[in-house]
Amino acid sequence: MAAELKHLSIESFLPLYSSVRRWRDRRVKLELPLFPSYVFVHLPLFERLRVLRVPGVVRLVGFSKTPVPLPDDEIARIRTILHDQIRVEPHPYLTVGKRVRIKTGPMEGLEGIIVRRKNKLRFVVTVELIQRAVAVEIDGIEIESVSHSN
Numbered sequence: 500m501a502a503e504l505k506h507l508s509i510e511s512f513l514p515l516y517s518s519v520r521r522w523r524d525r526r527v528k529l530e531l532p533l534f535p536s537y538v539f540v541h542l543p544l545f546e547r548l549r550v551l552r553v554p555g556v557v558r559l560v561g562f563s564k565t566p567v568p569l570p571d572d573e574i575a576r577i578r579t580i581l582h583d584q585i586r587v588e589p590h591p592y593l594t595v596g597k598r599v600r601i602k603t604g605p606m607e608g609l610e611g612i613i614v615r616r617k618n619k620l621r622f623v624v625t626v627e628l629i630q631r632a633v634a635v636e637i638d639g640i641e642i643e644s645v646s647h648s649n
Contacts, residue, residue: 500555501538509550512539514577516587516633533581533589534631539574560629569628576609576624580635590623590634602641610645613637 501513514533519526537560540550547566550556559566580587585605596612601622611624614634622642625632 500553503553503555504538504540504550507549507553509546510541512541512574512578514539514581514633516581516589518588533577533587533633534626534629535589537629537631539569567628569626573626573628576611577626577633579606579609580624580633585635587633587635590621590632592630592632593623593625596623598645599642600645601637602643604641606635606637613642 501511504511515530516533518529518531520529521527540559542550544566547559550559560569561567582605593612593614596614598610599613599622600610601607606622609622609624611622614621614623620637621634622637623632623634
């Protein structure tokens, strides 16, 4: 689907992550969609029909059959994490947890939720509109609390 969108000159973004899968006789590194079933597109609303005609596209995300754009800052956060080739993987969507901001490093300024898993800190970035999330281990990265009023 992403290849077809590119062929039609529709600006799209398919975030991928690396996963090593083990079969009986070998290990294979795969590139898998970070958000299965979602490809992000950037286009004027009047061009939505071009996207809906692409094989495999079911609908645009929205409410009451009205497409709703994903905030640019949420896409920018995902691009920032992927750009720096930090190990990232899908994570269950979170709505509670301690909100933090990363103070230093390649993800400086990003906000998300901090969780602990297997004695390691994980920084979880949520995409509100599609209720999906991704996680990054952040050992050693300085973080600061973010109040809900920010």
